[in-house]
Amino acid sequence: MTNVLNHHPSIEMLVEFSAGTLDTATSICVASHLHFCASCRAEVARLDQVGAQLMAISSPERVDDSIFEEVMRKIDEGHVEEPVIEPKKGIQGFPELINKLIHDAAEMPIWKRLSKSMEVAKLFTGQSKYEVALHKICAGGTTPQHDHRGTEYTVVLKGSFSDEKSVYTEGDFIVREPGDVHQPMGAKNGECICLSAQEAPIKLTSPLGFFLNPWLRVNPA
Amino acid sequence: MKNQRAIVKKEQPNTPKVAVLKSTEKRNDLWSTLLVEVGSTQDRRAFAQLFEHFAPLLKSFAQASRQDGWFPGLAEDLVQEVMIKVWQKAGGYDPRKASATTWIYTVARNCRIDMLRRKCNTQHLPLENEDFWHEPDEETPVSLFRQKKTEEQVRKSLGQLPREQDEILRKVYLEGKSHAEASNELGLPLGTVKSRVRLGLQKLQILVSPEFREELIND
Numbered sequence: 001m002t003n004v005l006n007h008h009p010s011i012e013m014l015v016e017f018s019a020g021t022l023d024t025a026t027s028i029c030v031a032s033h034l035h036f037c038a039s040c041r042a043e044v045a046r047l048d049q050v051g052a053q054l055m056a057i058s059s060p061e062r063v064d065d066s067i068f069e070e071v072m073r074k075i076d077e078g079h080v081e082e083p084v085i086e087p088k089k090g091i092q093g094f095p096e097l098i099n100k101l102i103h104d105a106a107e108m109p110i111w112k113r114l115s116k117s118m119e120v121a122k123l124f125t126g127q128s129k130y131e132v133a134l135h136k137i138c139a140g141g142t143t144p145q146h147d148h149r150g151t152e153y154t155v156v157l158k159g160s161f162s163d164e165k166s167v168y169t170e171g172d173f174i175v176r177e178p179g180d181v182h183q184p185m186g187a188k189n190g191e192c193i194c195l196s197a198q199e200a201p202i203k204l205t206s207p208l209g210f211f212l213n214p215w216l217r218v219n220p221a
Numbered sequence: 222m223k224n225q226r227a228i229v230k231k232e233q234p235n236t237p238k239v240a241v242l243k244s245t246e247k248r249n250d251l252w253s254t255l256l257v258e259v260g261s262t263q264d265r266r267a268f269a270q271l272f273e274h275f276a277p278l279l280k281s282f283a284q285a286s287r288q289d290g291w292f293p294g295l296a297e298d299l300v301q302e303v304m305i306k307v308w309q310k311a312g313g314y315d316p317r318k319a320s321a322t323t324w325i326y327t328v329a330r331n332c333r334i335d336m337l338r339r340k341c342n343t344q345h346l347p348l349e350n351e352d353f354w355h356e357p358d359e360e361t362p363v364s365l366f367r368q369k370k371t372e373e374q375v376r377k378s379l380g381q382l383p384r385e386q387d388e389i390l391r392k393v394y395l396e397g398k399s400h401a402e403a404s405n406e407l408g409l410p411l412g413t414v415k416s417r418v419r420l421g422l423q424k425l426q427i428l429v430s431p432e433f434r435e436e437l438i439n440d
Contacts, residue, residue, distance in 0.1 A: 011419065011422075011428060012400060012415050012418065012419075015393065015400075015418055015422070016393070016399060016400060017353075019330070019393045019394045019397065020330045020331070020333070020334045020350065020397060021393060021397055021398060021399040021400075021402075022399070023399075024348070027353050028348075028353070030353075031352075031353040031354070043428070045318065045319060045323075046427050046428075047422075047427060048319070048323050048326065048327050048330075049319075049320075049323050049372055049375055049427065050375070050379075050390060050394055050422070050425065050427060051326050051330060051394035051395075052320070052322045052323035052325075052326035052327075052372075053322070053372065053375050053376045053379055054379065054390065054391060054394050054395055055278055055279075055281070055282045055322075055326050055329070055394075055395070056278060056322050056326075056376065057376060057379065057380070058278060058281040058282065058285065058395070059281060060277030060278055060280075060281055061277050061280035061281045061284060061296070062277060062280075063276040063277050063280050063297075063300055064297075067276065067297060067300055067301060068269070068272050068276070070301060071272070071301055071304050071305055071308075072265075074301075074305060075305065075308055096352070097348060097352045097353060100347070100348065100352060101347060101348070104347060124347060125347060125348070126346040126347055126348070
């Protein structure tokens with residue numbers, strides 16, 4: 001898709017995405033934005049060259065001949081499966097990885113009503129730093145004004161919504177920091193579905209359930 | 222906004238911004254040619270040549286990793302896994318959009334992350350790193366891949382970066398450190414890390430500012 005969008009991830013996020021150092025939840029949001037944004041896709045492709053050229057000028061390490069033979073043996077023995085092109089499933093227009101999260105999940109995400117005009121479906125992503133979910137706002141729906149306890153990333157997947165600052169359409173990438181108060185409203189002409197990753201509140205309990213000293217600095221690996 | 226831009230263009234007809242981005246490189250370097258051959262005819266000799274060149278670089282890339290989950294056999298495993306993927310996926314390689322070096326690097330980056338994650342994660346992971354790069358590039362206009370410098374020039378400029386910018390880019394891309402981890406390790410404020418990364422990228426002329434990204438789409 002080649003929509004022209006107004007709200008993009010920062011360069012730092014694209015760099016970390018290109019280097020593969022961005023955490024899983026944030027990467028899901030960036031990848032979803034890339035699905036809609038050709039110009040950021042090309043930016044990431046340019047950034048990939050930095051890693052590629054750094055690799056190209058590093059000092060080569062000797063590789064034993066046996067490794068080449070092993071690779072050829074695996075290719076010959078057909079241990080190497082040709083990649084299967086699976087028919088696309090899921091919601092048309094959605095990023096593939098979101099459809100994968102929805103349809104390959106052990107348990108299908110379930111829409112739960114949050115308010116008269118809003119529903120939420122949590123996605124299982126194998127990490128606990130952020131809560132990743134889909135939010136659905138019905139056409140013309142209003143949501144309660146709210147603050148954020150941690151950083152929150154939002155990507156519009158379908159339709160559009162607006163708040164005091166702007167109108168956000170499919171693919172737009174929005175960052176909210178703690179203290180940003182806003183009141184999103186669904187567009188009048190149809191429902192809006194957004195992907196969001198919300199920084200989870202820090203749990204101050206040990207695996208055994210004891211309270212940890214909150215003054216202790218916790219450095220999660 | 223649109224009107225403003227039109228006026229700027231009229232006043233400076235000889236300096237359109239896009240002209241700076243002239244390079245949509247013709248990939249006729251040896252490696253890209255070989256990779257196309259592997260993709261189109263499963264040419265084993267071409268594959269062997271690619272292996273000879275890239276396997277030692279891939280091993281070096283694997284050993285540079287300082288991420289959690291690193292294990293002693295990682296380098297050899299990565300070389301195997303990446304080269305098998307190169308064989309499998311070469312058919313999808315488009316030389317207009319990336320050089321063989323960049324394309325193989327992205328395969329290696331994805332493999333490395335997956336191998337490390339598998340090692341240090343007990344949770345079931347629903348996504349592989351490749352899933353994050355699934356978006357079909359066929360839909361991206363080739364004009365968008367234009368850049369100010371050819372890859373050869375990017376490589377040369379890398380050698381001329383100030384030490385602290387070179388150091389930070391290596392930490393991020395080769396060691397696989399996040400900006401936050403790099404800031405911890407180097408004892409530098411996060412803002413300094415970010416600005417060094419940005420300065421480095423500006424010197425390499427990698428970044429294309431949003432104003433004329435839009436023009437490239439409509440090109």
